[in-house]
Amino acid sequence: MIAKTFFGFEEILEKELKALGAQKVQKGNRMVSFYGDKGFMYKANLCLRTALKILKPISSKKVKNEKDFYNFIQSIRWNNYLDTEDTFAIYATVNSTIFKHSQFISLKAKDAIVDKFRKETGRRPNVDTEYPDLTINIHIQQDICTVSLDSSGGSLHHRGYRSATNIAPINEVLAAGLLLLSGWDGQSNFIDPMCGSGTILVEAAMIACNIPANLNRKEFAFEKWLDWDMDLFEKIEEACLNKSRDFQYSILGMDKAPSAIRKAKKNIENANLGDFIKIKEGNFFDTQKETEGPLHMVFNPPYGERLQQIDIEEFYTSIGDTLKQNYPGTNAWFITSNLEGLKFVGLRPSRKIKVFNGKLESRLVKYEMYAGSKKAKYQK
Known part of the structure; x- marks a missing residue:
């Protein structure tokens, strides 16, 4: 296959x-x-x-x-x-x-x-x-x-939980892939500070809890095949669900747009993941780390058609300043197609991975924000 x-x-x-x-x-x-x-x-x-x-x-x-x-x-x-x-x-x-x-x-x-x-x-x-x-x-x-x-029919990014979206929402398969590339495994607290309609949050929770990606999907093409075996499928689905696991940390999503918060809450509800994900309205640039211990951050800041009303230099400078000043002990990852904007972050990425968001050539970048100085970390 x-x-x-x-x-x-x-x-x-x-x-x-x-x-x-x-x-x-x-x-x-x-x-x-x-x-x-x-x-x-x-x-x-x-x-x-x-x-x-x-x-x-x-x-x-x-x-x-x-x-x-x-x-x-x-x-x-x-x-x-x-x-x-x-x-x-x-x-x-x-x-x-x-x-x-x-x-x-x-x-x-x-x-x-x-x-x-x-x-x-x-x-x-x-x-x-x-x-x-x-x-x-x-x-x-x-x-x-x-x-x-x-055997799939429509693309498998149609998970079935997303009923509300913003402008240029991130593809669910892309979101899951970025999370896995970032090393997210559910073993720390997690935050998406620009969560939009909540796709990264939902995919992060499903990874953390080992919930099958397409559990909420309405139909697969093989269900119409002549050899479709419903009993076999239900046994497999049950076996996969039995491998789900508890999640001991927190997943938090933020967005400054009330409309995005409403959509994210609806999609999280559709995915039956409200017990694992918290949502609150807020501007990332006015926030600081709220939890003790390591924090894993993955987000999809506005770019392309969503960046028309934004000063690129000011925006990316603010990302760098907020991470540096307010988020110690954080592995921060984000995707952008605005490679020029990355120059204004003011931090050196420890990883830079080439990916595509639709037809847009993009980069998934990682910034390691240490608690204390980087030098002190290596002297321990």
């Missing part, structure tokens, strides 16, 4: 898959391949935090031309996956000098499937791009064509 992910998250996803029990795990570009049975496919969709989709390859072959491709698609035993009363959709990605247009490949594959059913049964399944019973993924790399079934 293949788990798709964002650039820079391949290693994290590899670790997640191995921890879940996947076999023959191998990293690729924005994807990780692995082996597992039907039950593991259910578990991967339910539990993986940094996967966008789980694809199940069903056939692969070298194709030289259009006729080759058509015959290959027809050779697949589609009645193992589709009935004539079912609907299907096809999505193709093409990186080839032989085949140039993904839309053409999708249409040609549709013709091959429909023609096969007509010939064998006199009837045909229909295409439905919005709510198909089966989603087919076709990938052509030069002359190698791989046909897969999309």
Whole structure:
């Protein structure tokens, strides 16, 4: 099988898959391949935090031309996956000098499937791009064509808990990946001082409590498959929930916008995580560390389309000053696509990781704020 992910998250996803029990795990570009049975496919969709989709390859072959491709698609035993009363959709990605247009490949594959059913049964399944019973993924790399079934359906970042958002909300898979890149494991207090609609907070709580990432998701594509096994899925879901753990620390979210606070509270309520997350209205630049011991901070400050009304130099200077003066004993991480703005923080990052927020090339940066001087830390 293949788990798709964002650039820079391949290693994290590899670790997640191995921890879940996947076999023959191998990293690729924005994807990780692995082996597992039907039950593991259910578990991967339910539990993986940094996967966008789980694809199940069903056939692969070298194709030289259009006729080759058509015959290959027809050779697949589609009645193992589709009935004539079912609907299907096809999505193709093409990186080839032989085949140039993904839309053409999708249409040609549709013709091959429909023609096969007509010939064998006199009837045909229909295409439905919005709510198909089966989603087919076709990938052509030069002359190698791989046909897969999309077991997830909509992207796995649609967790199911987020009903209210602000401008340019952070993607849930991106939020989970940033948290895991930051080393968040639930073993300290946590704060998101610019929490917006609360996505980072919810993902942080689910990681801390080992709650399956997609527990609140309304539907997976495999639930419409001919071999759907509800009993097996429910057993896997129960087993995963039994591995959840207690969380002994605090998770706090802040935002200066009352509308953001309302949305964050609603999303936290939707995720049933109100017992673990506290929310309060406040401007980060007027705050200070409230808890004893180490503090883990991850946030997504305004940038791109959310930064139109902000003085960049003043804003990033204030981030640096607030961290330096008010947050000793804190590992502070944040993501930004404004690489110029980072110059004004006035602190040297100890880590700088290249990631993408949508199409925006960004950096996840870490600032280690010591209790006392850095020199004193190393003299202990």
